[in-house]
């Protein structure tokens with residue numbers, strides 16, 4: 001089944017909307033079947049979806065959960081079965097969607113933040129080792145916007161210090177790194193299946209692991225820590241996926257390659273088109289060792305550009321281009337983390353990305369004509385600002 005080229009989003013008001021969701025005829029059929037049989041909680045569609053999702057990435061086990069945040073939190077909680085104690089530390093990049101940091105707290109562990117590199121948006125490997133303490137148990141790199149983190153460096157450090165790796169691949173379905181699939185490079189990998197992502201169940205998440213032992217722990221964790229019939233072995237979550245969500249996911253798996261190639265085409269098109277604006281903006285690149293699994297297109301206004309990110313965003317929004325801030329430095333720009341006692345300036349790269357960055361949609365329902373509109377809008381903005389490129 002093919003998805004429509006350039007299909008306008010249902011979201012009113014935006015010519016270039018941020019997100020979309022593909023619900024296929026097969027998904028509708030499976031949803032109706034599940035409703036007709038009356039079996040809508042976790043069942044055969046969830047199992048089929050887990051197996052097919054894991055097979056996409058060449059990983060042995062898929063454990064479907066309620067959200068990407070639950071995926072991250074359960075993966076962290078699985079560390080207790082691998083020797084971690086409450087309060088132990090997990091290294092995370094300072095720039096990410098807040099769920100990355102929250103999930104570590106939700107698991108009863110402590111996030112320790114490592115600054116990022118503004119050109120990749122990912123954890124800066126040169127800054128990781130300084131943050132390792134005797135209580136560090138894992139590194140959780142995030143492949144932000146679908147750009148793979150520097151996994152060779154991460155793996156080298158993890159091996160040296162005997163740390164586990166949990167990939168936060170929420171935004172990077174289908175990305176590749178030196179020929180390896182993102183999501184198959186650590187002890188566990190976590191995906192968000194929220195509506196804006198490549199494979200979606202509307203709300204949902206998935207954890208992948210090659211380890212039989214970890215898979216069993218994760219299954220128990222998603223179901224209140226239960227093993228067998230009403231035996232509670234660990235402190236668990238209530239984080240199961242239901243059949244209706246899995247049906248949407250199964251429909252998406254059928255068109256995974258089509259969605260991915262549309263998003264890749266859109267991302268690479270904008271990267272190329274934005275080259276002429278490089279004096280003003282930092283955008284991601286796709287380097288020869290990698291393939292992006294695009295989530296969205298980030299635009300960071302360079303220092304000395306002569307205008308602010310807020311000016312740019314106001315112009316984009318006024319011209320029908322939906323946008324989101326390029327996240328925040330979790331420890332220093334999110335009020336919920338103020339109690340940790342960090343101060344502005346502690347994570348300069350993440351803070352820079354947040355203060356100067358935004359991101360816009362490049363999803364499968366956006367066509368070339370809409371991307372050309374983005375380029376014309378940016379040209380118009382720069383002209384208004386009286387700067388030449």
Ligand SMILES: Cc1ncc(COP(=O)(O)O)c(C=O)c1O
Pocket residue numbers: 067068069070072096097099100142168170171191192193194204205
């Ligand atoms: C990097 C990252 N991690 C985790 C999540 C959490 O996923 P969810 O919204 O499905 O809980 C997201 C959300 O998109 C994300 O972008």
